[in-house]
Amino acid sequence: MKTGHAHLFIPGPTNIPEDVRRALSVPMQDHRAPEFAALLSPILRDLKPVFGTTDGTVVLFPGSGTGAWEAAIANTLAPGDRVLMARHGMFSTLWVEMAQRLGLDVDVVDVPWGAPCPVDAFARKLADDSEGRIRAVFVTQNETATGVASDVEAVRAELDACGHDALLFVDGVSSIASVPFRMDTWRVDLAIAGSQKGLMCPAGLGVLALSPRAMTLAESATMPRAYFHLGDMANAHAAGSFPYTPPAPLLHGMRAALDRLAAEGLENVFDRHHRLASGVRAAVDAWGLRCVAESPACASDTVTAIYTPEGVDAREVIAIARDRFNCYLGAGLGPLAGRAFRIGHLGDLNEGMCLSALGLVEMALNAAGARVPYGAGVAAAQQIYTPMPALRAQASIAAE
């Protein structure tokens, strides 16, 4: 029997704060009554700052991030449309596959897993596209499989530099509400999030934010869609409802989660994610291990993927952490299976939680045959998490 609480360190679903969990537990309600509109409309309003938009329109679809990918494509593009995408991890690969299945003509740039979105290669493709055939450019802001962050702003700058008017689509499923996302500033046309990561809710809602341009395009889009029809959803939302039965308890959870984000302050949320992630990265260095992210400059603030040492199967590390220590780590996906494990560090998280994850990972690594010094990762993270004045005070006490 497992005792105590589970340590959940997968990069989504994330830990649900107690007040959000309580908010989810509500009696069923009439979703056509005015009370439902009074719940939904402020949620749609309060999601806007999370996306960094005042001009955009936020739409919720029952489903997950994958459903939101489909809704994004089906509502704005037509079969045969050319789009520019990169493959550099499992999620960007799956998005490419979906675009192909939906009949888009996908120009794919392959880069090694561990690299960010290839902005320079995108820039060349855009500059060469003098006929303007590329209708949209897709960026995965945070590749959850590799723990790599990509520079959305730099892609916008390249689009502007060559005067290309392709739409800019961003998968922010594992980044939005955890790291800065500036939809209006970066002139993103369509951004995608899910309820179960930075938004600290259970899975079940795909969250889309669309620019006015994307909303206009949706009116004349020709790709078949029914359940994910944006026009139907946007019209219903304008009246405070859904065109079909909504997951009302999830919306109560979302209300509580948005209140938490507002109370902490979004910039503080972003700073916290950066600080916690920096501690995890310091631990990886102290263990003498290597991140899958090819450089610190592109390391994600929401998830860290870590190669195990030669001869140590990452699946075993994950199984030991789970079975002996009640600690759940993210698996290595695709070609990283057995070679890497992931620590998710997003959502409702603090220093103590990260330190316990790092301590448990040290034990699981050693139990699986790796030789990492006990306490080294924890100590490295503590040094990041402890403000310098306290360290200095400690140092002067030690010197006395």
Ligand SMILES: Cc1ncc(COP(=O)(O)O)c(C=O)c1O
């Ligand atoms: C970056 C990214 N995009 C898309 C998805 C797919 O989302 P979902 O599993 O909610 O369908 C995920 C899931 O982890 C993800 O991390």
